[in-house]
Amino acid sequence: MSTVTQSAPSRRPRDFAFSWADAGPFLALAALLVIGFLVNPDFLSVTNLSNVITRSAFIAIIAVGATFVISSGGLDLSVGSMAAFITGITILFMNAMAPSWGAWAIPAGMVVALMTGLACGLANGVIVTVGKIEPFIATLGTMGIFRALITYMSDGGTIPIDRTLREAYRPVYFGTVGGIPIPILVSLAVAAIASFILYKTKYGRKCAAAGANEDVARYSGISIVRTRTIAYVVQGACVAIAAICYVPRLGAATPTTGVLWELQVITAVVIGGTALRGGKGHIWGTVAGAVILELIANLMVLSDFVSEYLVAAVQGVIIIIAMLIQRFSK
């Protein structure tokens, strides 16, 4: 697209117009860093920041997928349970294959995770679009199903990853490339691909149009069913990628894996600037939103002002404030 910038007279306005709504999450992020530094100078240390951002990676990756779903006018409450379910399936598969395939069970398991994620997303999408069921209700249903399945698979306990695989898998979460933790690189890559799709392709346009005004999209010859279903499939893929990165961190899947992630994911999307009722999605805003959530949690741990048990409460307040800002900035 480098050629485009040369066309002087009617240069694409979108890329150069400054908008508070677009810049909001990044300004909030900057403000948070300053506050953090004032509260505790250790906050800005490379180790701390790299830890925080690494921890935010799962939510960021899932939230990038959620940006598609929400932008297209949908909602997915099942992401947390889905992440647990995919983690469970993946570990069971890897453990089963480890004796015969050795370390090759890991990449094979990743493929299984991705396939499972795509299938789960497709199921959500088809229920919502073809079944014409409210996204809230449909994914509330699948949320229960995925959660029950992981509980059933683990028999209420844990599904630990096979010892022989642990060392080989470890770098996916704990490793670095060029000093940058792998989960951060993965989430950057996911966000970069996602923003290309959302902003530079036909599908991205259709997605935003379907969410902004379903009728206009329909009358313009866009298939709402296909567009939304694809958004859910993208969401499933993102959950799978997050699950793949997550496995080495905990080394097991449990019935409580991913509990309340959907809340954090939706919060990240909304404070990132994407309207919950659909329309234009803000991928990088979403990533900033995920980092903000984790930074706040970290700040509360590092400072003594507020008990860290209130982290969820603070995040709840943030989502409400973000919605109020969206409401009144119209």
Next chain:
Amino acid sequence: MVPRDANATSKAASGACLLRTRGLSKQYGPVTVLSNVSIEIEAGEIHAIIGENGAGKSTLMRLISGYVDPSAGSLEIEGHAVSFATPHEAQDAGIVLVHQEILLADGLTVAENLFLGRELTRNGVVDDRRMQQIAADKLAELGCHVSPNRLVRDVALADRQLVQIARALLDDYKLVIFDEPTAVLTGNEVERLLDIVLRLKERNIGVLYISHRLDEVQRLADKVTVLRDGKMVGTYPGRTLSQMDMAELMVGRELSALYPPKSDAKPGEPMLRVMNATVPGYVEDVSFTAHKGEILGLAGMVGAGRTELFEGLVGLRPASARIELNGVPLHIRSQREAIDAGIGYLTEDRKAKGLLLQERLAPNLTLSALGRFHPGLYLRKRRETAALAEAVAQYDIRLKSLKVTAGQLSGGNQQKLLLAKILLTDPSVVIIDEPTRGIDIANKAQIYTFIRKLVGQGKACIVISSEMQELIGLCDRILIMRQGRINGEVSGEQMTETNIALFATADTEGGQAAVGGRA
């Protein structure tokens, strides 16, 4: 209602005028929808307001009945200055608006709707019996004999309209405003309604009557006020105006100057042939043909099924039909397939169904034709920008900058953008539903010229419109729908309002009849 005694002295000067508006104006942001309208209504007078779509009639009604605050100007009732913060205040002052749209609660009964918000009670308990009795009486007065116990959703459209009128007449008002009351009514029902209006006049009630149907206006009105582009053209004594006079006053110029000359060339070969089209619930067994180089009009009343027919044909709603385009049978299951086959449909509701109002112009323009701008992996925004520049020039879309959103354009420019959007898909048949709803006269004339140019390029155009003058001025041939069927066809000299109205309302024996149709 806030009476201001300071102005009470003007009562003597103005005499017993029931309602007087002085310089009423309304602006929405930079857009002036009504400016400086001053009218007077006497008690026992039927005062008609006419004007084209978007002339400001509805806004004027809403200002008078308290739904909208004026930006400037004032209201006086019987010489007292008043201002209404809510419709309730207007009703307390004796002014009631009978809405054009049916605003009733579907799931409640006729009687419950009639008394909604002002239920009669006895000892603190809702007195259903008495309300049903009164409802039955009031409806019978209007010649409506539905049972007050029936749910509104089970009642025919015309009866719902009467229920709505009965609701407005439940209390004694000084001024009743009718906003297109006959839009959904047919022959006998219209007569009944006109009767009701005349009876109100006898009871010395003032009536403000808005209608598209100039024959009604001519029969009823003591005075006629003409609005055009939000401004008042003038108030005329009713009976001195012919229907042609009214039409020309509304348009503001010789009608012939508004429309491009019709082509003398004989229409070409059949282009779009539709056979046995049925849209469940709306349209039954409709067949017609649109020819190359022809502008085919679709007339009919609200609810006749015109929009539904074409939405069905282009795959926007469930329908069955045999369609041939240039002799090739088509099976259209979605709007996408219709577009790809070369049939473009331009919706009547450009704000809710046509344009993404929050989006900029280029994404709106290209939304139906994204494939053209997406040759490989990604969208070429440069090509989109070029396409927009071309459309802006070609369709004379006026804008402050290319950065504005679609919602910031005026109605006329939105309509041009929508037209450009559909034509970007390069259709051979262009179906335009209400091409000029709510846009000003200059833009109208331009759009008519564009449509004429399209058929000159060998396309076929189908124009659906509620404005009979528009169809007569623009089209080569007009089909008239009634109750889901094509009830008649007129062309050439036979294209008159009287003929069209006849076919739109009267049940012609044996279904389709052609008045002077082409052999």
